Amino acid sequence: MSAGKILVVDDDPQIRRVMKATLVSHHYEVVEARTGEEALEAVPQELPNLVLLDMNMPGMDGLETCRTLRAGSEIPVIILSVRNTERDKVAALDAGADDYVTKPFGIEELLARIRAALRRSPTAPEGGPHSFTAPGLEIDFDARTVRARGKDARLTPKEFELLRYLVAHAGKAVTHRELLQAVWGPDYGDEPEYLRVFVNQVRKKIEANPAHPKRIVTEPWVGYRFVE
Amino acid sequence: MRLWRLAGAALIVAAVIAVYHLALAVNPTTVAVTLLLAVLGISAFWGLAEALLASALGVLGFNYYFLPPVGTLTIQDPQNWVALGAFLVTAVTASQLSERARRREAEADARRVESERLYELGQAMMPGGSSASTIRQFVQKAPQVLGCAGAAFCYLPANEVVRSGPETKVVSDTELMLAAEAEDVKLDAAAGLALAPVRFGARSLGSLALVGSSVSEHVLRSIAHLAAISIEKARAMEEASHAEAARQSEALKAALLDSLAHDIKTPLTSIKAAVTSLLGAAGPEQHELLSIIDEEADRLNRLAAEVIEMARIEAGKLHLEKEPVEAAELIAEALAGFTAPLRERPVAVEIGEKLPEAYADREFMVQVVKQFIENALKYTPAGTPIRVSAQAKGGKIVIGVADRGAGVEENERLRIFDKFYRGRRHRFQVQGTGMGLAIAKGIVEAHGERIWVENEPGGGSAFYFSLPTGGMR
Numbered sequence: 041m042s043a044g045k046i047l048v049v050d051d052d053p054q055i056r057r058v059m060k061a062t063l064v065s066h067h068y069e070v071v072e073a074r075t076g077e078e079a080l081e082a083v084p085q086e087l088p089n090l091v092l093l094d095m096n097m098p099g100m101d102g103l104e105t106c107r108t109l110r111a112g113s114e115i116p117v118i119i120l121s122v123r124n125t126e127r128d129k130v131a132a133l134d135a136g137a138d139d140y141v142t143k144p145f146g147i148e149e150l151l152a153r154i155r156a157a158l159r160r161s162p163t164a165p166e167g168g169p170h171s172f173t174a175p176g177l178e179i180d181f182d183a184r185t186v187r188a189r190g191k192d193a194r195l196t197p198k199e200f201e202l203l204r205y206l207v208a209h210a211g212k213a214v215t216h217r218e219l220l221q222a223v224w225g226p227d228y229g230d231e232p233e234y235l236r237v238f239v240n241q242v243r244k245k246i247e248a249n250p251a252h253p254k255r256i257v258t259e260p261w262v263g264y265r266f267v268e
Numbered sequence: 269m270r271l272w273r274l275a276g277a278a279l280i281v282a283a284v285i286a287v288y289h290l291a292l293a294v295n296p297t298t299v300a301v302t303l304l305l306a307v308l309g310i311s312a313f314w315g316l317a318e319a320l321l322a323s324a325l326g327v328l329g330f331n332y333y334f335l336p337p338v339g340t341l342t343i344q345d346p347q348n349w350v351a352l353g354a355f356l357v358t359a360v361t362a363s364q365l366s367e368r369a370r371r372r373e374a375e376a377d378a379r380r381v382e383s384e385r386l387y388e389l390g391q392a393m394m395p396g397g398s399s400a401s402t403i404r405q406f407v408q409k410a411p412q413v414l415g416c417a418g419a420a421f422c423y424l425p426a427n428e429v430v431r432s433g434p435e436t437k438v439v440s441d442t443e444l445m446l447a448a449e450a451e452d453v454k455l456d457a458a459a460g461l462a463l464a465p466v467r468f469g470a471r472s473l474g475s476l477a478l479v480g481s482s483v484s485e486h487v488l489r490s491i492a493h494l495a496a497i498s499i500e501k502a503r504a505m506e507e508a509s510h511a512e513a514a515r516q517s518e519a520l521k522a523a524l525l526d527s528l529a530h531d532i533k534t535p536l537t538s539i540k541a542a543v544t545s546l547l548g549a550a551g552p553e554q555h556e557l558l559s560i561i562d563e564e565a566d567r568l569n570r571l572a573a574e575v576i577e578m579a580r581i582e583a584g585k586l587h588l589e590k591e592p593v594e595a596a597e598l599i600a601e602a603l604a605g606f607t608a609p610l611r612e613r614p615v616a617v618e619i620g621e622k623l624p625e626a627y628a629d630r631e632f633m634v635q636v637v638k639q640f641i642e643n644a645l646k647y648t649p650a651g652t653p654i655r656v657s658a659q660a661k662g663g664k665i666v667i668g669v670a671d672r673g674a675g676v677e678e679n680e681r682l683r684i685f686d687k688f689y690r691g692r693r694h695r696f697q698v699q700g701t702g703m704g705l706a707i708a709k710g711i712v713e714a715h716g717e718r719i720w721v722e723n724e725p726g727g728g729s730a731f732y733f734s735l736p737t738g739g740m741r
Contacts, residue, residue: 054538062545096530122533124573126631127589143533144540144569146562148548230604 044089045069049079051097076100095121103135110136116157133237156225193245206266213259277310277318285329296334311363319363388413393498402502407432417480424474439477447475453488464492468500521583532572540565574703581710592625592738595658602637614653625738626665632711639708640669640731648673670730675723685709
């Protein structure tokens with residue numbers, strides 16, 4: 041049985057080859073695209089479960105492809121790039137990517153990240169809250185809906201998981217590492233920039249004034265805290 | 269020519285007198301006015317000497333033929349003396365005035381010709397793409413335009429003398445050099461040689477010489493001025509185009525680096541992904557060999573990254589995003605990257621009290637601290653302690669990493685930050701490219717700050733770098 045269908049988008053044929061061989065041996069089904077444009081055509085046709093997207097491609101680059109993809113789909117996207125600066129990672133996450141892996145990478149790391157991105161809990165973890173209600177903010181964790189200041193807010197799965205974890209630990213400071221491992225998986229912990237990007241996105245969607253957040257506050261040196 | 273004109277003047281006066289004396293009977297006033305007109309005409313067309321001769325002849329003829337007693341040169345009526353005097357004064361004065369006007373016109377004509385020549389010379393030197401070609405144009409065109417035998421130019425900045433041909437050998441290189449220092453132009457009419465210093469403002473550019481020329485001093489000065497302006501203009505344009513070419517080459521270099529980074533890392537990505545994939549399922553024998561491929565792929569990757577970063581620093585393409593950062597945060601982030609290797613080391617972190625915030629690019633600064641820690645780990649014996657510190661000193665924040673190793677020899681303290689330089693003792697023992705500290709130096713210096721190494725009093729070395737405080741914004 042297939043562990044999932046993965047769309048590999050890279051202009052380099054050797055990389056597509058090695059990705060296909062490796063992923064297939066780990067029971068994934070693989071479809072390929074050589075350009076961003078091809079990827080955008082392939083997604084609605086092939087309906088993959090995840091996209092591995094090269095950042096640097098001729099024509100439409102990875103960031104643009106990711107943004108376009110994100111506009112119509114919540115499919116998990118992992119960006120692969122030779123650039124390893126924080127700026128590049130933040131740019132990729134801002135474009136809607138779920139994760140960012142620097143080339144060259146060990147295959148185990150990539151597989152772990154693929155598993156983490158595919159791991160989507162459809163139901164609330166045991167012990168978690170079912171809903172949260174406060175003036176200006178209603179969250180239904182079972183139905184996965186958020187209403188902020190009377191309007192429906194559309195959160196991506198990662199953003200939703202982040203919010204769920206913070207609400208479940210409302211009033212307590214959650215460390216960066218704890219939050220990363222809870223939302224992304226056990227292989228994470230050293231990516232505070234991921235949190236910066238995703239927390240900012242969630243704040244934009246639920247806070248009255250995202251620049252001065254009242255719900256998700258930063259605990260300097262530690263992490264974040266949800267205020268009830 | 270002049271004799272003919274003098275004879276002509278005499279003839280005209282004689283003709284006027286003859287006509288009035290023999291053919292027409294008129295009063296003496298009419299004769300005098302007609303003679304006056306003739307003198308004026310002569311002076312206007314021919315010159316002062318002719319007019320003066322005509323005046324003298326006119327006075328004599330008028331007196332002899334028309335003033336009573338006619339037929340003698342004596343004058344009876346004193347009133348006629350006055351008339352004759354008035355005639356003479358009027359004729360001479362008018363002649364002088366008209367002569368002056370004529371001379372002015374001739375001078376203006378000469379000036380116009382000079383201006384035209386200067387303009388032509390200027391035009392000839394105009395398209396010169398460089399100062400050298402402008403000078404060549406000058407020595408070639410000057411003889412044609414100025415009508416001299418040859419021209420030479422001594423250009424001091426390039427220390428060279430350019431000549432139109434062998435005819436200019438009458439002036440030696442040394443003479444030209446000396447002329448460059450001279451106060452003013454020098455005309456040697458006997459040798460037909462004109463020398464002029466060429467200056468732009470207070471700056472001496474050299475000198476020029478015209479051989480077999482008859483230019484005036486002021487024209488020579490104008491030529492020198494014109495040459496100076498043309499050469500300076502060409503030089504400025506040359507510099508501007510050099511600067512533009514340099515800028516384009518930098519931009520090209522940066523673009524090349526980006527594509528190089530991509531081109532090296534792409535095959536490495538395939539190798540790394542393939543080998544790590546094989547490693548997962550390999551037996552012990554293959555595992556060893558595949559591990560070597562894996563580690564060497566990593567090494568190639570690090571090497572490529574360092575080369576690219578070094579090149580980027582050298583091209584001045586380091587893009588800094590400065591922000592207020594806390595030294596403690598930089599140190600904590602750098603240490604976080606070494607969790608495993610630091611376990612066997614006692615690590616002390618000393619942060620000064622009430623440190624102001626630094627203002628720097630956080631990511632790059634973490635990289636520098638990491639480099640210091642990595643060096644301490646690499647070059648000191650296992651188990652020896654490492655001390656990381658941050659203090660405020662002289663309005664700056666100084667971050668340092670001290671170890672208990674062998675220290676850095678006096679003569680290596682500066683060279684240790686040079687590209688590819690490897691410490692004498694460790695050159696063959698420790699793996700490395702010799703670029704780590706050079707990159708750290710490039711990053712610190714891009715911030716306008718200082719990086720250095722000291723020996724610790726109790727043995728060992730301490731690497732430091734300074735950071736501007738937040739107040740520097």
